[in-house]
Amino acid sequence: xxxxxxxxxxxxxxxxxxxxxxxxxxxxxxxxxxxxxxxxxxxxxxxxxxxxxxxxxxxxxxxxxxxxxxxxxxxxxxxxxxxxxxxxxxxxxxxxxxxxxxxxxxxxxxxxxxxxxxxxxxxxxxxxxxxxxxxxxxxxxxxxxxxxxxxxxxxxxxxxxxxxxxxxxxxxxxxxxxxxxxxxxxxxxxxxxxxxxxxxxxxxxxxxxxxxxxxxxxxxxxxxxxxxxxxxxxxxxxxxxxxxxxxxxxxxxxxxxxxxxxxxxxxxxxxxxxxxxxxx
Ligand code: PAF
Numbered sequence: 067x068x069x070x071x072x073x074x075x076x077x078x079x080x081x082x083x084x085x086x087x088x089x090x091x092x093x094x095x096x097x098x099x100x101x102x103x104x105x106x107x108x109x110x111x112x113x114x115x116x117x118x119x120x121x122x123x124x125x126x127x128x129x130x131x132x133x134x135x136x137x138x139x140x141x142x143x144x145x146x147x148x149x150x151x152x153x154x155x156x157x158x159x160x161x162x163x164x165x166x167x168x169x170x171x172x173x174x175x176x177x178x179x180x181x182x183x184x185x186x187x188x189x190x191x192x193x194x195x196x197x198x199x200x201x202x203x204x205x206x207x208x209x210x211x212x213x214x215x216x217x218x219x220x221x222x223x224x225x226x227x228x229x230x231x232x233x234x235x236x237x238x239x240x241x242x243x244x245x246x247x248x249x250x251x252x253x254x255x256x257x258x259x260x261x262x263x264x265x266x267x268x269x270x271x272x273x274x275x276x277x278x279x280x281x282x283x284x285x286x287x288x289x290x291x292x293x294x295x296x297x298x299x300x301x302x303x304x305x306x307x308x309x310x311x312x313x314x315x316x317x318x319x320x321x322x323x324x325x326x327x328x329x330x331x332x333x334x335x336x337x338x339x340x341x342x343x344x345x346x
Pocket of ligand 1: 097128195
């Protein structure tokens with residue numbers, strides 16, 4: 067049965083008991099509203115570790131004013147049942163005051179990777195992510211932490227944080243889990259109405275088209291991006307935030323698609339801001 071705790075002290079006690087038995091700890095940081103993508107991370111954590119800790123915390127400092135902090139879906143009871151069925155041992159569900167008590171004034175930041183892709187449209191977002199995840203790593207002290215590829219830039223940044231700050235944790239990325247029609251699973255898909263939900267498949271279709279072009283020998287990043295943009299523009303009500311073709315380690319734009327290349331995009335549909343990517 068999954069235990070639910072709200073304080074860092076209780077997490078530390080659980081972790082200390084597990085370590086005393088020589089157990090390893092897998093950690094899945096989340097903001098809740100679980101879908102199959104989250105569950106796949108928990109499943110892998112359970113396969114590879116003796117104990118699994120999941121955090122559920124909608125982190126206010128990674129949302130800018132006017133973003134969806136207030137409307138972000140919160141469904142603790144359902145999440146707890148779902149985590150339980152994946153063999154999660156502990157859910158850490160802290161309050162905002164637990165994570166950011168009065169006087170809190172220390173942040174974790176990076177200069178390079180967070181300035182790219184989503185970072186250009188969400189200033190301060192990755193600083194909020196790095197800060198909360200570093201705090202969570204310090205509380206849980208996991209051996210391994212698991213993130214989804216849909217948020218590939220987040221994964222790269224957190225891997226960098228772990229190396230730069232000597233955090234003793236292996237940061238891993240697992241494949242994006244998709245709906246049958248290809249839409250990447252995301253808690254933000256809940257914002258889509260029925261017509262928007264259908265339209266949202268255009269992100270995946272654009273990525274598939276890009277992969278086909280590259281497979282067929284097209285190596286001009288500009289031409290691949292232009293074709294993706296054309297496909298998405300055909301769908302009324304979509305607004306492309308970015309389509310970028312970049313080196314998969316540095317996130318620097320490339321002119322030619324060669325080596326491991328990340329094709330990433332962010333598109334707004336109604337109230338939802340959707341992201342997706344593919345490595346070719
Ligand atoms: O990907 C998320 O759900 C969040 O950005 C994370 C990593 C849990 C930090 O709040």
